[in-house]
Structures are given as structure tokens and as C-alpha cells.
């Protein structure tokens with residue numbers, strides 16, 4: 272907590288841990304594996320005058336798949352950590368921004384939409400790999416070779432801009448066979464270059480060229 276205080280937990284008598292950041296724009300970093308208690312992060316209020324709100328930084332403590340799932344509100348959700356230790360998962364509320372860092376070069380990041388209609392986008396902007404899902408907490412990610420975008424139920428539009436993504440070698444975009452799913456691949460900023468693919472598709476090792 273602000274590099275000031277270390278809290279030690281013992282698994283024998285701690286079932287859950289809630290970190291409440293309070294008012295102002297906060298950055299909460301979660302790392303390691305083998306967490307003794309189920310962790311919930313509450314960003315609290317954000318600064319009304321500056322900045323973009325609270326940020327949760329998740330540093331994967333094991334190799335494998337990290338999954339970001341939506342919660343009941345746009346600023347809530349769940350990060351499912353790689354590995355079998357379920358207490359490493361992080362539930363979050365009142366978070367406007369997420370940063371997730373992979374553990375190994377072959378790691379996979381899965382970003383899930385809601386069961387309603389979603390607009391999902393993947394792009395490197397300003398040097399950062401970013402995923403947007405509607406108005407939910409924007410995901411910045413580093414260190415994931417594979418990215419899965421899952422629209423789930425609803426009529427979803429998935430917009431992939433693969434050029435410039437750092438470290439990403441495979442992108443899979445998939446919806447559920449429920450209504451029209453559209454995947455838009457745009458190799459550059461020119462709209463006429465975009466390719467619309469309707470249906471549930473897997474884009475394995477997609478390579479774009481102008």
C-alpha cells in the first residue's frame with residue numbers, strides 16, 4: 272500500500288482479502304501466486320479533476336492463460352489467473368483501467384464480452400497493446416503471444432487492427448452462434464481496406480498487409 276505497509280496473511284485464518292483504494296486515482300498492483308486468500312480490489316472513487324481513474328495492474332504469477340471477464344457493471348469484472356490456484360484470481364470493482372502482464376512468452380490472454388451485444392476492439396495505440404470492450408475498463412496488455420477475443424452471446428462486432436501489436440503472434444476472434452457476429456480486420460487506418468467476416472471465425476496467425 273503506497274510502498275508503506277506490508278500486510279502478512281496466513282491461510283489458516285484468512286478466507287478473503289478486500290483492498291479498498293478509496294478516493295482519488297489509484298494504482299493497485301497484484302503479483303505472485305499462491306495467494307492465501309481470495310482477493311477483491313475496489314478502486315473506490317476517482318479524481319474529479321484529472322487522470323483517467325483507478326488502475327488495476329495484474330502481473331501473472333504463472334505461465335498459461337489469463338482471462339478477463341466482465342462483471343455486473345462496466346467498472347467491474349474478474350481476472351482469472353493462470354494455473355490451478357484459484358485464490359490467485361482477482362475480482363475487481365470501481366476500476367476504470369486494467370493492465371495485465373503475462374508470465375511467459377507463450378502466454379494467452381482471453382478477453383470476454385458480455386452476453387449482450389458488444390463492440391470489441393484490439394489495437395496498439397500510443398505504443399500500448401489495448402483491448403476495448405464497450406465502455407468497460409480498458410485492458411492494456413504486455414507479454415501475451417496469443418489473444419482470444421470472445422464475444423459470447425449477443426450480436427457482437429469485433430474490430431481487429433493487428434499491425435503494430437507488440438509480441439502478439441496469434442489472434443483468435445470468436446463469437447457464439449447467436450445472431451450475426453462480425454469480425455472486422457483493418458490492416459491500416461483506411462476504412463476501405465477493412466475486411467468484414469461474418470460468422471464465428473478463428474484467425475490463426477493472421478497476417479495483415481496493406
Ligand SMILES: [Ca+2]
Pocket residue numbers: 292293294295296297314315316317325
Ligand atoms: Ca480510487
Ligand SMILES: [Ca+2]
Pocket residue numbers: 384385386387388389422423424425426427
Ligand atoms: Ca456478446
